[in-house]
Amino acid sequence: MRLRVVVVGAGAFGGWTALMLRRAGAQVTLVDAWGPGHARSSSSGETRVIRGTYGDRAIYTTMAARAMQLWKAHDAQAARARAPHTPFFHRNGALWMFSGDDAFGRASLEPMQAAGLPVEWLAPAEARVRWPHISFDGVTGVLFEAEAGYALARRASEHVVETFVAEGGGYIVGHVPHVPVEGTSLRALTLERGETLQADCFVFACGPWLGSLFPDVVGRRIRASRQESFYFGTPAGDARWLPSHMPVWLDMARRGRQADADDTARLYYGIPGNAHRGFKVADDTYGPTFDPTHGDRAHTPEMLAEARAFLRLRFPAIADAPLLGSEVCQYELTSDTHFLIDQHPAAANAWLVGGGSGHGFKMGPAIGEYVTRVVLQQAPVDAVFRLVR
Numbered sequence: 001m002r003l004r005v006v007v008v009g010a011g012a013f014g015g016w017t018a019l020m021l022r023r024a025g026a027q028v029t030l031v032d033a034w035g036p037g038h039a040r041s042s043s044s045g046e047t048r049v050i051r052g053t054y055g056d057r058a059i060y061t062t063m064a065a066r067a068m069q070l071w072k073a074h075d076a077q078a079a080r081a082r083a084p085h086t087p088f089f090h091r092n093g094a095l096w097m098f099s100g101d102d103a104f105g106r107a108s109l110e111p112m113q114a115a116g117l118p119v120e121w122l123a124p125a126e127a128r129v130r131w132p133h134i135s136f137d138g139v140t141g142v143l144f145e146a147e148a149g150y151a152l153a154r155r156a157s158e159h160v161v162e163t164f165v166a167e168g169g170g171y172i173v174g175h176v177p178h179v180p181v182e183g184t185s186l187r188a189l190t191l192e193r194g195e196t197l198q199a200d201c202f203v204f205a206c207g208p209w210l211g212s213l214f215p216d217v218v219g220r221r222i223r224a225s226r227q228e229s230f231y232f233g234t235p236a237g238d239a240r241w242l243p244s245h246m247p248v249w250l251d252m253a254r255r256g257r258q259a260d261a262d263d264t265a266r267l268y269y270g271i272p273g274n275a276h277r278g279f280k281v282a283d284d285t286y287g288p289t290f291d292p293t294h295g296d297r298a299h300t301p302e303m304l305a306e307a308r309a310f311l312r313l314r315f316p317a318i319a320d321a322p323l324l325g326s327e328v329c330q331y332e333l334t335s336d337t338h339f340l341i342d343q344h345p346a347a348a349n350a351w352l353v354g355g356g357s358g359h360g361f362k363m364g365p366a367i368g369e370y371v372t373r374v375v376l377q378q379a380p381v382d383a384v385f386r387l388v389r
Helices: 012-023 058-081 103-114 124-130 153-166 207-213 301-314 361-376
Strands: 004-008 027-032 047-050 094-098 119-122 141-145 149-152 170-173 188-190 196-198 201-204 222-232 248-254 265-270 279-283 323-334 340-344 347-354
Touching (some): 004 012, 012 361, 058 103, 058 361, 094 103, 103 141, 119 124, 201 361, 207 222, 222 301, 347 361
Parallel strands (some): 027 170, 094 248
Antiparallel strands (some): 047 149, 094 141, 119 141, 188 196, 248 265, 265 279, 340 347
């Protein structure tokens, strides 16, 4: 008899986990409150960066390298199933710019090489020749990942669920209001509308709702933070700002907000083209605590001003570009930004999978593969992912 599994949450972690479990032979039901890639989810929006640069956190570089392989395989399968197919993973490279402290970039080199990811360390003068439309003023070191790029987030999330259903999985739009853990296992879930789902095993990949669904076990150990992104319009017919002529970029420097007490390292990042929505500029600094269900998602004038100031610094040719749109999403942060992948302490057949911490989307297929292995084969979980930490 096949193992029956219910997966709650159809984002990057949950959708891929459901698909991988189904491919491993399990009978899987996937549940989501609003649908894959919905606007409240951490997997929403048009694009996400895919990169392998993680400093000395080699476990994530290895996982990212595996995820890239799985993204490519998924694109190849999708292309065989339907033509024409727009890839979900676009490999236009990732450009890291460091101003002063480049320890993160230097520490990334050896793990990336060990994982088989090509990486170059460039002098700013070399980078100026290759990307003359970028201002490298103040930049002291440049790292380039040729195999990196970006994923079409919302579309990929939808397609993973479509593939899961096509391969025999069951998908339900429904809300899980409560998890009734009794004794040493979980037997069933009752959806808000009254439907009961029985299973041998449960995986909760609920993103920013993991803490509210398990207030006693997770609670504030995962915090949802408010993050703002902006999309600017580039000149008509100017291909310099499109993925064909420009990589994904990430700028790490010491710069503080006016309200900050100190000047700390901050990371700005962006994606050229951004699925034809505009030139993406976003601040990776963790924002204030945010309610993912009821929180207002209009951008703030202060963050827009900061994004424009950065645009003027690094991309002066489009400093006055019109704002085409903005987006407020959230990270679900753990205290150390490591993922959470572990059994519920009171129910061995219930698994908690989350804490993407702003860098989880790219890992979706590798996370799905990893969770499938620990659930079906009872493989040990790496210590960095355990709840006890």
